[in-house]
Amino acid sequence: MTGIADGTSTWIRRFHPAPAPAPRLACFPHAGGAASYYFPVSKALGPDIEVLAVQYPGRQDRHAEPCLSSVEEMAERAVAGLRPWAAEAPLALFGHSMGASVAFEVARRLESEGAPVRTLFVSGRTAPSRTRNEGVHALGDADFLAALAELDESTAAVLANEELLRMAMPSLRADYRAAETYTYRPGSDVSCPVVAMIGTDDPKVTADEADAWRKHTSGPFELHTFPGAHFYLNAEAANVQRLIRQRM
Numbered sequence: 022m023t024g025i026a027d028g029t030s031t032w033i034r035r036f037h038p039a040p041a042p043a044p045r046l047a048c049f050p051h052a053g054g055a056a057s058y059y060f061p062v063s064k065a066l067g068p069d070i071e072v073l074a075v076q077y078p079g080r081q082d083r084h085a086e087p088c089l090s091s092v093e094e095m096a097e098r099a100v101a102g103l104r105p106w107a108a109e110a111p112l113a114l115f116g117h118s119m120g121a122s123v124a125f126e127v128a129r130r131l132e133s134e135g136a137p138v139r140t141l142f143v144s145g146r147t148a149p150s151r152t153r154n155e156g157v158h159a160l161g162d163a164d165f166l167a168a169l170a171e172l173d174e175s176t177a178a179v180l181a182n183e184e185l186l187r188m189a190m191p192s193l194r195a196d197y198r199a200a201e202t203y204t205y206r207p208g209s210d211v212s213c214p215v216v217a218m219i220g221t222d223d224p225k226v227t228a229d230e231a232d233a234w235r236k237h238t239s240g241p242f243e244l245h246t247f248p249g250a251h252f253y254l255n256a257e258a259a260n261v262q263r264l265i266r267q268r269m
Contacts, residue, residue: 033047075102090202
């Protein structure tokens, strides 16, 4: 298929193609994030593990497309983009924050279609049945931006640049709405191994809320903690990548 042949599609970015039969890891960005967030991960894990980075609409090279405001719709569209890859060999999935919910819903759909998932890595996110709605997406612009800056210091440059902020605001708003209004629908969960990861000082998820992921798989479950807050994985990249390598 074209997406596999040239490594590009509307939804999938393949930064560092690896020779077969390297296992593949599909990565799902956080709210306001983009596929490029996983470029360093792709470089670090390759060529032993090939990263497929998911690109949601409404950002970067897809900035002209309407944003999606539902985790379920993101998952449905992402599955369509990943289906050809999953047909070749089982994929592992990694999602951070909102991306963990999208990855979970993708895993549910792939398994329901008979496509096994190698491992589901979920980072910085409460279990599906424990999702919070803190109402950040409904705040006025000033309070909304203040909440973002408090959570992720790396966004300061974007928030201070009027042009970049104007471009980023629609996807930030839509993604936060999707993340905060996501409602778990009981049914078939997953059978693949689930590896949950959190920062010890993450205000968005407690160890108890992360441990509840074990209830959503009939397979093995692990919970790992790392020093740091919500974006602990920036400073702990090497350790997170080491864990991914070990489990894949």
